[in-house]
Amino acid sequence: MRAVRHTENGIEVLDVASPDTDDGRVRVHVRSAGICGSDLHMLTWGPMPVTLGHEMAGHLDDGKPVAVWPLVPCGACDRCAAGEVTQCRSAIPRSYGLGRDGGMADELIVEESCLVPLPDELDVADAALVEPIACSLHALRRAGLRGNDRAAVVGAGAIGLAAAGVARAMGCTVDVVARHDAQRDAAALIGVGTAPEGEYDVVVDAAGTDSALATCFKLLRPGGTVALVASYWEPVRFPQFFSIKEPVVIGSNMHGHDESGRDMDAAARVLADFPELASALVTHRFPLDRATEAFSVAADRAAGSIKVLLEP
Numbered sequence: 295m296r297a298v299r300h301t302e303n304g305i306e307v308l309d310v311a312s313p314d315t316d317d318g319r320v321r322v323h324v325r326s327a328g329i330c331g332s333d334l335h336m337l338t339w340g341p342m343p344v345t346l347g348h349e350m351a352g353h354l355d356d357g358k359p360v361a362v363w364p365l366v367p368c369g370a371c372d373r374c375a376a377g378e379v380t381q382c383r384s385a386i387p388r389s390y391g392l393g394r395d396g397g398m399a400d401e402l403i404v405e406e407s408c409l410v411p412l413p414d415e416l417d418v419a420d421a422a423l424v425e426p427i428a429c430s431l432h433a434l435r436r437a438g439l440r441g442n443d444r445a446a447v448v449g450a451g452a453i454g455l456a457a458a459g460v461a462r463a464m465g466c467t468v469d470v471v472a473r474h475d476a477q478r479d480a481a482a483l484i485g486v487g488t489a490p491e492g493e494y495d496v497v498v499d500a501a502g503t504d505s506a507l508a509t510c511f512k513l514l515r516p517g518g519t520v521a522l523v524a525s526y527w528e529p530v531r532f533p534q535f536f537s538i539k540e541p542v543v544i545g546s547n548m549h550g551h552d553e554s555g556r557d558m559d560a561a562a563r564v565l566a567d568f569p570e571l572a573s574a575l576v577t578h579r580f581p582l583d584r585a586t587e588a589f590s591v592a593a594d595r596a597a598g599s600i601k602v603l604l605e606p
Contacts, residue, residue: 296606297345298398298585300337305586310345313395313403320406322362324352326422327397327604329592331451335527337589347604348390350397351412351421361410361424362397363558364390365548380432380550397422398585400606410558413566420565420572422603423456425549427571428561430457430498433523433546434464435557437496441465446494446513447486449501450477452575452601453523457498458486459571463564469494471509476598480574494518502526508533514541521546575601582606 297310315321328349336342348364366389367374367382374382387393390404412421430453439445445461447454450472461468462485469490472478478488493515499506502524510520511533519542549557565571577600580588585604592602 295400296582297395297400298347298582298604299345300340300342302341305337305589307583307585310399312401315403318405319403320409321355322350322352322360322397322402322404323354324350324397324399324402324606325359325418326351326420327606328422328426328452329589329602329604330426331453332525333391334589334593335525344391344393345395345397345399346391347396347398348392349422349425350390350402351418351424352397352402353418354409359412359416359418359421361412361421361558361562362390362402362404363408363410363549363556364392364396364425365550366390366394366405366408378550380547398582398604400582410556410562412562415569416562416566417572419605420576421562423565423572423575423601424558424561426452426601427456427460427565428549428557429453429546430500430523431460431561431564432549432557433457433498433521433544434460434496435552436544436546437498437519437521439464439466439496443495444493445496445498446490446510447471447498447500448506448509448513449499449524450474450481451500451595454498454500455480455484455575455600456571457500457523459484459568459574460564461496462486463568474595474598476577476600480600483574484568484570496521499524502530504531507531511536511539511541514539516540518542519544576603578602579605
């Protein structure tokens with residue numbers, strides 16, 4: 295089968311052996327796999343021994359459509375015992391597309407517990423979006439966002455727009471801070487503003503820079519919450535005197551569950567109920583054999599890319 299890996303020659307599509315199933319694991323025939331900003335950053339680390347891709351969806355052998363929860367908590371550490379699987383002390387090297395072969399391939403073998411059944415209304419070709427939407431949903435859940443809140447999102451890439459879409463679906467008034475025309479056009483498609491003004495109850499940092507944090511605290515009302523959903527690849531500084539507003543600052547990592555269920559299942563429901571979100575986020579689709587080109591396009595935000603999908 296084909297698999298996308300980062301080698302000493304860069305992004306390549308390689309012929310590799312099809313994986314075998316074993317006890318508790320099942321085969322997913324991949325239909326869509328998203329290129330995440332994290333994938334682009336990880337390329338700077340050099341060659342990786344695993345197939346890339348932690349945003350993926352496809353069909354089981356029986357044809358059932360599913361998305362895949364890529365996080366594989368150990369189930370044995372103190373944080374797993376507390377029910378906080380996103381804080382698992384060894385989840386990252388165990389997870390698909392990070393320490394295990396991911397979804398940028400014809401096939402993928404995963405634990406049954408990682409399967410996310412899709413609503414009938416959700417096209418599996420769009421369902422790689424379930425994972426980034428779940429990341430944003432998890433952050434907003436941790437921030438305590440309510441339907442009558444004003445929410446702002448700083449950064450309008452896929453994660454930022456997903457957060458805006460989730461907040462909009464909850465009934466919030468939402469504005470985003472966007473850098474590029476394509477991002478502003480996408481925001482309009484999902485019914486959120488692009489000219490924030492006044493103060494907001496919850497502000498999401500989806501950019502991960504000093505200037506983004508400064509904007510977050512500028513927009514925040516006193517006593518409001520800043521949700522950190524961005525990945526911070528470089529050290530950042532909080533602005534001077536930010537604590538005067540007595541903000542609540544919460545971090546968020548990937549997706550987990552609460553008493554209402556899994557973030558991934560809730561994200562699939564949001565995507566099914568809000569089809570405009572897929573239309574807004576997905577700007578490019580490439581066959582798997584054109585993965586090198588797809589990564590180049592995904593890295594060029596100024597040229598209009600938001601979410602680039604590979605379709606085996």
